[in-house]
């Protein structure tokens with residue numbers, strides 16, 4: 186495979202372009218696992234991240250679900266936080282200024298109970314300095330459609346994206362749920378409705394119970410599974426989505442290392458987000474940036490863009506007759 | 518307050534009795550910043566199983582030596598792995614976390630310390646600090662209970678000059694027979710001891726009874742509370758407990774144990790909204 190040589194000064198180029206969104210490297214935090222950024226300022230230099238994606242924001246503050254809200258599972262965890270957040274006004278006045286001061290690109294994750302609420306949030310954020318993009322979380326129940334989750338229906342997803350698109354000139358990212366039969370169909374609907382970028386995956390619907398008390402472990406009964414356990418599912422989703430749409434894709438789900446991140450880039454994601462791994466290692470995001478850089482140096486990859494989507498799924502039969510000469514030349 | 522990631526070295530690992538262990542760690546940055554009532558998130562081993570760090574209180578802090586101790590009970594996978602750590606091994610820590618106890622003004626005794634089971638851990642360092650500031654004549658009492666004598670730390674662990682200790686066991690195998698909060702109420706009923714402040718740590722059911730007494734008797738109480746935690750630094754919002762909202766009793770609001778706590782006043786929790794899942798279920802020995 187052809188590779189760009191390492192750039193003149195010897196330092197590999199990690200910058201990525203996701204349509205209208207340009208990032209200095211492909212590593213971001215995932216919504217809901219990084220607070221509003223400041224929580225991690227003791228552990229990482231936030232300016233070294235491609236972007237910070239903040240906790241999901243709604244029009245009004247939300248208290249969230251009753252506890253217990255989390256439970257650990259093999260290689261993962263489930264959460265039912267219930268989208269607790271300070272609301273858009275407090276976010277803008279109390280949380281955003283800290284990140285704006287640092288000049289960290291901020292991606293604001295938004296959710297609503299109705300299509301209209303998504304549109305109003307987008308309008309409120311539009312034109313606010315310090316915001317690099319809006320990420321639409323469609324993994325929420327639509328109260329006007331009997332609580333059906335927006336993201337499980339291509340038409341409802343399209344309606345949400347259109348409502349946001351109409352109210353903002355910021356880059357729009359649509360974050361897909363894996364809890365569907367065909368994630369490609371939903372991705373196409375989002376792209377068709379004007380989404381500049383797709384991110385996937387959100388958490389997998391899951392459950393845990395206690396055999397003694399005979400009760401669900403989470404007060405909410407269901408929770409969202411995340412962490413290393415979901416990575417193979419996430420990779421498959423990214424693979425499918427990158428082949429279904431033309432717009433850039435952000436991959437996430439179970440990333441804990443540079444190797445994991447590179448797997449997503451290889452499959453076709455133009456950037457990645459890191460979620461649950463922040464809990465285990467609060468410095469993991471910057472460590473992943475450094476790890477990707479080291480990998481590029483060792484592999485002689487000058488530009489990360491040349492690695493993105495370079496997965497080779499063609500068949501190669503090293504022991505077939507006509508490849509023998511190739512093997513012999515390699516052995517000599 | 519700065520939070521630190523530090524690779525700690527295991528200095529000592531001692532099985533005190535039964536499932537209770539004492540772990541001494543060399544972790545100079547964290548030990549230097551730690552206050553009683555705060556905690557660390559400990560990664561008991563690398564890899565994905567267990568995935569999350571586990572929270573543990575500082576039971577003793579030796580800032581000048583760069584060490585601190587954790588007193589812990591083996592209850593599951595993480596603590597079992599922890600009990601296998603040998604001196605010289607290392608473990609990743611994040612800390613110091615949480616608010617910590619507010620120390621009483623010097624000479625403000627009488628004070629009551631109430632410890633249920635492994636809840637004795639954060640109180641040991643606290644008692645030590647309070648004793649160091651008192652003049653010696655004040656009435657300081659530790660109420661210390663467990664299910665049975667086999668789960669009580671040896672007496673010399675908790676006896677300090679100037680501290681009166683009341684022991685209880687649920688089965689009466691040592692000290693008062695019955696629940697620790699009943700022993701506490703019995704002593705209060707005698708009338709000779711009336712604390713101006715209470716510090717307590719233990720199971721949620723015990724903490725509820727302490728809080729109820731403190732509220733009914735208009736006594737300040739600082740309770741060390743627990744919740745399952747993922748991040749320990751206020752980012753995941755997983756460690757919520759229902760908050761009392763006196764200004765608007767119908768409102769639903771939550772505090773977060775890792776950030777707003779783990780030390781709470783009796784009146785800050787909406788006890789009647791805590792679900793049974795929040796209390797620790799029994800562990801299955803064969804697991």
Ligand SMILES: Cc1cc2nc3c(=O)[nH]c(=O)nc-3n(C[C@H](O)[C@H](O)[C@H](O)COP(=O)(O)OP(=O)(O)OC[C@H]3O[C@@H](n4cnc5c(N)ncnc54)[C@H](O)[C@@H]3O)c2cc1C
Nearest residue numbers: 571572573574588589590592593594595596638743744779
């Ligand atoms: C702020 C804080 C300070 C703590 N300090 C101490 C301490 O000084 N000494 C000590 O022995 N323990 C302490 N704990 C409890 C300790 O964190 C748990 O016992 C530990 O996480 C269990 O891990 P495990 O993998 O062994 O158990 P798991 O396999 O995770 O679970 C086994 C059992 O322990 C229960 N459990 C799991 N996590 C907790 C928890 N956070 N709190 C209570 N029960 C839990 C589970 O419900 C289950 O029944 C503290 C907890 C908090 C929140």
Ligand SMILES: Cc1cc2nc3c(=O)[nH]c(=O)nc-3n(C[C@H](O)[C@H](O)[C@H](O)COP(=O)(O)O)c2cc1C
Nearest residue numbers: 215216217241264322386387411412438439460461
């Ligand atoms: C505690 C917690 C809270 C989350 N909150 C949000 C949220 O507010 N909005 C959102 O779009 N995704 C949220 N997520 C999903 C993550 O952003 C991410 O999609 C998912 O966890 C998979 O990635 P991971 O395996 O790296 O964690 C949350 C995940 C966790 C664990």
Ligand code: FES
Nearest residue numbers: 749751754756775
């Ligand atoms: S444990 Fe994550 S917010 Fe408290």
